[in-house]
Amino acid sequence: MRVDIGNALAGVASPGVARESLERLDARVAQAHRRIEAGRADEEHGYAALNLPERTDPDAIRRAVDPLADASAVLTAGIGGSALGAATITAALPTGADAYYLDNVDPAWVADRLDDLPLSETALVAVSRSGTTAETLANFLVCREAFERAGVDWTERTLVLTGDDGPLADLAERHDLPTLPVPEGVPGRFSALSPVGLAAPAICGVDIEGLLAGGAAGAESLAGSLFDCPAYAYGAVSYALAERGAAVNAMMPYAESLETFAEWFAQLWAESLGKDDIGQTPARALGATDQHSQLQLYRAGPRDKLVTFVAPGEREDRAIPDPDAEALSYLSGTSLGELLDTELDATAASLAAAGRPSVRIELDRVDARGLGELLYGMEAACILVGELFGVDAFDQPAVEWGKEATRESLRTGDLPERPGDELAE
Template structure:
């Protein structure tokens, strides 16, 4: 089980910058009560560990026969798969097949380089969009669709759709062209979808057992409703993050994993937290970081900058690789002292030293500890933070599953591109562009 150390946000450790343990426990119990009432159908993500994997594993096995595997998706449809790729198969494209490319932006230069690298005849393209109307994803899909058709290739041999079970543009095309399709359950939103075929299909394509990811998540789903706080660290973390905001005005959460394999995990968490909680003037700003790298670029700010941050460390107990640092140059103290230690010892010591430095300076911080990085603990980590985010939303009194703030930008994009039904937004874009602009 993932361990949470919240010692360093308590008043006992950091004085006036800390919160009382009684307050944390009281709000943790409130969070458990709120989530147990299941006020939103989207909380069905807690049931994902029980999903049937038969079809997923069959299509995943076929995917391993391809030379290249491309994912077209954005937001949760790309970040979750990226985490699985980078955490469980680092430097994958240099060592294994199929070579994976995740095209999540509409940068034309990136697209050009992907096209120049792959051979379409040996490529499987996974198009991920629950609604089937994601502009960026559909733009890339249409280009690949044209290229596949121009080469007289069978579209059903080169596409897999991951989408809604019943409706949407991709569902229509799948039925017309007999394209294999995987289902995103109706009640699961994009940023909570990593443990659906959105992430699990890539896992199977990489030869990673999706059931191991789900087994880790199952442990969290089981504990999410436990009223025993020593069995429910998710409630403690949600309460702690909530209280350090509303009581201590800590508006920025620095998410700081100490492993290169978890760099994208930091980015995944930031979307989950920001899009779920940034509503009605509430929520805090997530800040993706990486240890030890950002000790050298950001620690000065955290130590002596504005008093608005809480650091959430993610440390890894065992990195599964022991490389000893040679004992050389005994007459040079700056080199001698690190000899005989291992890289694992060094990275974990640097995390500990940063944690201590922050605590000694009365800066609130907490720590999640993963025993190691594998499919089981990654699945556990995904579900852990999804539960924490949901609980935090309920404590704030907002819906942690909608995203009304992003809809206007989508509508204006539709209007600017001439989509039917969005003529009013199109006129707004034209008028905006006619305004006098102060550009130098």
């Protein structure tokens, strides 16, 4: 993974960051890196995420999913960080089975999913650390019933990822279900390189060892200077631009297979940094599609954005057949990949020409190793930004009010004025 920050520098862009400012910021990066390394050494809450590439045992995952290796479809009941890591991986990499994620409780949509799946060949993966997540447990109950109605023994088709206790843990024990642990001290959105992110991909035949190797390469590349560490370069520049007015960070990979990655990034960035009235709002974009949707705004709207490109160096390609029209002669002898790569370069140049900042993250290719390194690098960048902002990147207290209000409303029929006395705010 390489990070090119040239188009985010003052002189090119406004907001932009002067090179001297980055040099001053680098002292804080070094300090934050020491804090991060200390947290890693102590397996401290959150920081432990950066140890996952070495802590996660792919063989244990392979053993746990082995009984489900025949599945032609994998249905995960999970939401937020319990779904997005795995969904990012199965969207980006080749799979031998189709992966589906029940990450919402929309009744018609859930019913359609269940109606369409060959349940006797489907693996069901239930993911909830607490075992009480309303959406996930509701969907799990609906799935279990659908399996029963279809005459399929759900206990033979289900893998559970949960904490040491709670309803899902009880259920797993009662029915002797295979289980995998959710990692200790790692929030869901940082758990892509743990069993939470790797179990469903493993059933689908994804190269989880390659993902972990990529993560390990990311860990190797952490260093106490943004000038020596691509992940910190990205984090530091994002932070510096946020401080200079880039309230929005538009994540715009130029690869369809990374569309879900942009969603994963959006959770990582929003939930980790959005607190104390600060943060940087992620926007999910996709190249080249959003050139025809968001680019006008990015290039000519408010000067409140950083655009982050993700560029694969190599990709499978397909030639464009010769157009028999003069107006299209520029397409002669080119390919879809060449067109897409050229559009990325042209879009980056067009933003620079308008003085709008962008950063370019380059991968050799979208494969298991490259993706593992990308996920790890974005997590490290996010943790660095949390340190620089001075916020706790590992909690999400603001969502509790609504969860408690939902439970109370379902119990009593009324939405409380102020749910749960314990929720002092």
